[in-house]
Amino acid sequence: MADDKEREGTELVVTEFHKKIKDAFKVFDPEANNTVDVREIRNNYQVASKxxxxxxxxxxxxxxxRGFLTKExxxxxxxxxxxPFSQEEMEEMLSDAIDPESNSIRYKDYITMMLVDDG
Structure with missing residues (x-):
């Protein structure tokens, strides 16, 4: 019974997570077909600030x-x-993102590093 409640709680968190992601990307999916064309974003939208x-x-x-995510x-x-990212993509991303001392990703620093400032 406790497992059922725990599972329901986890499902609720995942559902809320999916809703937030969908809401955040609605601006990039004007046709509401659950796809995002990167070329369209570059041509039609101002890229979000850091x-x-x-x-x-x-x-x-x-x-x-907390300001960071654990590696896990x-x-x-x-x-x-x-x-989902492939294992190779994950390894490449982690090599740039992970702080070897804390084994975590300080996402503010990672976002700053990943964005190219056009000037």
């Missing part, structure tokens, strides 16, 4: 506002949610 990306990441992936959390989100 601050906006940080806020979105914190809201969706780090609701307790990061891998889980990137391989189990949405379009």
């Amino acid at each position: 601050g906006e990306l940080h806020d979105l990441t914190a809201e969706v992936l780090d609701p307790s506002k 959390e990061f891998v889980k989100y990137m391989t189990e949610e949405g379009e």
Whole structure:
């Protein structure tokens, strides 16, 4: 019985997570067909600022506002949610993202590193 309640709680969290992700990307999916064309984003939308990306990441992936994700959390989100990354993609991403001392990803620093400032 406790397992059922725990499972229901987990399902609710996952459902809420999916809703937040869908809501965040509605602006990039005007046809509501659950696809995003990167060329369309580049041509038609102003790319979010570093601050906006940080806020979105914190809201969706780090609701307790710790400022980081553990390696395990990061891998889980990137391989189990949405379009999963391959093992090779994950290893490449982790090599850039992971802080070897804390074994965590400080997403504000990672977002800053990943964004190219056009000037």
